Amino acid sequence: MNLIVFGAPGAGKGTQSAYLIETYRIPAIATGDMLRAQRRAGTALGDQVKGYMDRGELVPDSLMVDITKDRLQQSDARDGFILDGFPRTVAQAEALDAMLDQLRRRIDAVIYLRVSRQVLIDRLSHRYSCRTCDAVYNFRPDQARALPRCTVDGGELYQRPDDHPEIVARRIDVFLKHTAPLIDYYTAQHKLENIDGQMSVAEVRADITRRLAGIRKGAGSR
Numbered sequence: 001m002n003l004i005v006f007g008a009p010g011a012g013k014g015t016q017s018a019y020l021i022e023t024y025r026i027p028a029i030a031t032g033d034m035l036r037a038q039r040r041a042g043t044a045l046g047d048q049v050k051g052y053m054d055r056g057e058l059v060p061d062s063l064m065v066d067i068t069k070d071r072l073q074q075s076d077a078r079d080g081f082i083l084d085g086f087p088r089t090v091a092q093a094e095a096l097d098a099m100l101d102q103l104r105r106r107i108d109a110v111i112y113l114r115v116s117r118q119v120l121i122d123r124l125s126h127r128y129s130c131r132t133c134d135a136v137y138n139f140r141p142d143q144a145r146a147l148p149r150c151t152v153d154g155g156e157l158y159q160r161p162d163d164h165p166e167i168v169a170r171r172i173d174v175f176l177k178h179t180a181p182l183i184d185y186y187t188a189q190h191k192l193e194n195i196d197g198q199m200s201v202a203e204v205r206a207d208i209t210r211r212l213a214g215i216r217k218g219a220g221s222r
């Protein structure tokens with residue numbers, strides 16, 4: 001399965017990708033995590049993308065396409081992948097189709113997690129991330145007064161600077177302007193699975209599983 005998980009910041013892409021990794025035994029390629037890892041490592045690329053990220057803007061397409069192309073060609077992505085956070089513009093989607101053509105592969109399905117603006121803002125304002133591994137947690141303000149450590153690696157939890165309210169508003173606007181047009185792009189390719197992302201985590205997971213099972217069955221006839 002070659003999948004895209006797509007939706008606004010806070011829609012649940014990372015949470016649902018984590019389940020898909022287990023179900024299909026394919027890696028999740030989260031471009032935001034990759035960029036944050038570059039920043040932590042202090043690379044030139046990390047320096048280059050810092051400003052865009054902290055302002056809640058998109059990193060230029062050419063950079064993102066190069067990074068993703070390299071990643072898709074690594075051996076662990078040979079039998080499938082889950083793209084989380086890429087593509088984010090129509091230009092990136094076109095570049096992705098072109099690179100997959102070259103590799104004689106294609107996207108099987110695009111999972112769109114639909115969530116209202118108010119719910120996104122509410123979720124992100126309670127979101128805390130691990131400084132070392134990017135794992136995500138949710139805490140109410142009273143719980144957040146004494147934050148625990150990351151259960152994966154004991155790392156320190158913090159609120160991502162771009163999860164602060166002013167930047168969140170900008171990121172949602174950027175999503176609506178630049179990324180939402182992908183809904184039409186993938187609908188035209190008959191690949192979009194439009195899912196209510198406001199259900200519980202378990203319900204969203206079940207809905208995704210059901211739809212992907214249908215796609216696998218129908219694969220021969222497509």
Ligand code: AMP
Nearest residue numbers: 031032052053057058059064085086088
């Ligand atoms: P995320 O963790 O997916 O919310 O991404 C965090 C930030 O990384 C975004 O707000 C962008 O600045 C940048 N970024 C991640 N993926 C992309 C992409 N495909 N295109 C442009 N910018 C990206």
Ligand code: ZN
Nearest residue numbers: 130133150155
């Ligand atoms: Zn961690």
